[in-house]
Amino acid sequence: MVTALALAQRGMHVTVLEAEATYDEKPRAATTHASTLDMLDGLGIGEEVVRQGLISRRFQHWDRVSGKLIAEFDFSVLGGETNHPYAVQCESHKTVNICAQSLTAFPDATLLHRHEVVGVGRDADHVWADCDTPHGKQRFTGDYLVGTDGARSIVRRLCDIDFAGYTFAERFVGLTTPFDFEAKFGYSNRNYFADPERFVLLFKVSGNDFKGLWRVISKDGMDEPDDVVLSEAKLQERLQYFWPNDTRYDIHYRGLYKFHQRVAAQFSKGRMFLAGDAAHVNNPMGGLGMNSGIHDGMELALLFDLIQSGKADAAILARYDRRRRPLNVEYVQQVTVANKHRLEEKDPVIRRERLDELGKIVADPVQHKAFLMRASLIDSVRKAGTID
Numbered sequence: 001m002v003t004a005l006a007l008a009q010r011g012m013h014v015t016v017l018e019a020e021a022t023y024d025e026k027p028r029a030a031t032t033h034a035s036t037l038d039m040l041d042g043l044g045i046g047e048e049v050v051r052q053g054l055i056s057r058r059f060q061h062w063d064r065v066s067g068k069l070i071a072e073f074d075f076s077v078l079g080g081e082t083n084h085p086y087a088v089q090c091e092s093h094k095t096v097n098i099c100a101q102s103l104t105a106f107p108d109a110t111l112l113h114r115h116e117v118v119g120v121g122r123d124a125d126h127v128w129a130d131c132d133t134p135h136g137k138q139r140f141t142g143d144y145l146v147g148t149d150g151a152r153s154i155v156r157r158l159c160d161i162d163f164a165g166y167t168f169a170e171r172f173v174g175l176t177t178p179f180d181f182e183a184k185f186g187y188s189n190r191n192y193f194a195d196p197e198r199f200v201l202l203f204k205v206s207g208n209d210f211k212g213l214w215r216v217i218s219k220d221g222m223d224e225p226d227d228v229v230l231s232e233a234k235l236q237e238r239l240q241y242f243w244p245n246d247t248r249y250d251i252h253y254r255g256l257y258k259f260h261q262r263v264a265a266q267f268s269k270g271r272m273f274l275a276g277d278a279a280h281v282n283n284p285m286g287g288l289g290m291n292s293g294i295h296d297g298m299e300l301a302l303l304f305d306l307i308q309s310g311k312a313d314a315a316i317l318a319r320y321d322r323r324r325r326p327l328n329v330e331y332v333q334q335v336t337v338a339n340k341h342r343l344e345e346k347d348p349v350i351r352r353e354r355l356d357e358l359g360k361i362v363a364d365p366v367q368h369k370a371f372l373m374r375a376s377l378i379d380s381v382r383k384a385g386t387i388d
C-alpha cells in the first residue's frame with residue numbers, strides 16, 4: 001500500500017490487486033522506525049501514523065532470570081539525524097488504512113479488493129496479472145508488476161525465484177491484553193526479556209480504541225496441541241509465570257506464529273519485482289520486516305519515476321537488486337538473528353557477555369547512538385545512497 005501511494009504521488013497509474021475483502025488485523029508489525037517515518041512524511045502520511053500510534057522513545061532490555069534492567073536505549077540520541085528521534089508503535093493495518101484513504105485522492109490509483117492474483121506473465125514490453133474476482137477471471141496489464149503479496153508470494157513462486165533461508169522449529173504464542181504493564185511494572189512501550197528457556201517480548205500499541213493494548217510474544221513449549229497452548233488456562237499460566245499478578249489477565253487476541261529468516265535469491269525478474277515479505281522475511285526481534293518492505297517500495301517508486309521522467313533508462317532498474325537485497329541481509333537478517341541469539345543464549349558465560357555488552361553500549365554515548373542508527377535503519381538508508 002505504501003508502494004502504491006508512492007507511485008501515485010509520483011504521477012504514475014497504479015492498480016492494487018488485493019485478494020482479501022478487508023485488511024488483516026492479526027497483530028504483526030507495529031514498530032515503525034525513524035527512517036521509515038521520515039519516508040512517510042515525504043508521502044504526507046507520517047503525521048497521521050504518529051497520531052494513530054504511540055511514540056516510543058525508550059526501549060528496554062531486561063534479564064528475565066534476575067529481573068534486572070540490562071539496558072535502556074533512548075532514541076532521543078538520534079536528534080539531528082532524523083525528524084523522528086523515536087519509534088512509533090502503529091499497528092500495520094492502521095498504516096495500510098491511512099494509505100488507502102490517501103490513495104482516494106489520486107484518480108489514476110485503483111484499489112481492488114477480492115482480486116486474487118492466480119497467474120502472472122510478461123513479455124519484452126508488458127506484464128500481466130490474472131485474477132480471480134467476484135466477476136470471474138480478469139487480466140490486468142501494465143508496464144511493471146510489483147509482488148507485495150507476502151511471505152507465500154505467488155508472484156515469487158511464478159517467477160521461479162528461490163526463497164533461501166530457514167524456518168525456526170519452535171512456534172511462538174502471541175497475545176494481547178489491555179493490562180497496564182507500565183503502571184504496574186514500569187516497563188516502556190518496547191521491552192525485551194532475555195531468558196535461556198523462555199524469552200519474551202512485550203510491546204504497547206494504541207489499539208483500535210486508542211485505550212492502549214499490550215502485545216506479548218513468547219516461545220511455545222512445542223509439545224502441546226494448538227488448542228491447549230492457546231487455552232485460557234495455559235495463557236493465564238504463561239502470563240503469571242512472566243509477570244506474577246494477583247488478578248487474571250484480560251486476554252483479547254491469541255494466536256500462534258512461525259518465524260523465518262529467508263531472502264529471495266533475486267528481487268526482480270525482467271519487469272517483475274518483489275517487495276516486502278514477498279522478498280524477505282525475518283523474526284520480529286528488532287521490528288524490521290515491515291520497515292524494510294516500506295524501504296523497498298520507496299526505492300522502486302523512485303526508480304520507476306527516474307524512467308518515467310526520462311532521467312534514466314531501464315538499466316537503472318538493476319539497482320533495485322543491487323541495493324535492496326544486500327541491505328536486507330546486512331541490516332535486517334543479521335540484526336534480527338543477533339537479537340534472537342542474545343535473548344535466548346543458553347551458555348551462561350556467553351549470555352553474561354552479551355547482556356553486559358548491551359549495558360556498556362548504552363553507557364557510552366557514541367556506541368549508544370551508533371546502535372540506534374543501525375537499529376532504526378538510518379544507517380541502511382545512508383548506505384543505500386552509496387550503492388549505484
Ligand SMILES: Cc1cc2nc3c(=O)[nH]c(=O)nc-3n(C[C@H](O)[C@H](O)[C@H](O)COP(=O)(O)OP(=O)(O)OC[C@H]3O[C@@H](n4cnc5c(N)ncnc54)[C@H](O)[C@@H]3O)c2cc1C
Binds near residue numbers: 116275
Ligand atoms: C508477530 C509479528 C510482529 C511483527 N512486528 C513487526 C514490527 O514491529 N515492525 C516491523 O517492521 N515488522 C514487524 N513484523 C513483520 C511485518 O509484519 C511484515 O514484514 C509485514 O507485515 C509484511 O508486509 P507485506 O505488505 O510485505 O506483506 P503482508 O502484510 O503479508 O501483505 C500481503 C498482502 O498481499 C495479499 N495477497 C497475498 N496473496 C495474494 C494474491 N495471490 N493476490 C492478491 N493479494 C494477495 C494479502 O491478502 C495481504 O494483504 C512482525 C511480524 C510478526 C509475525
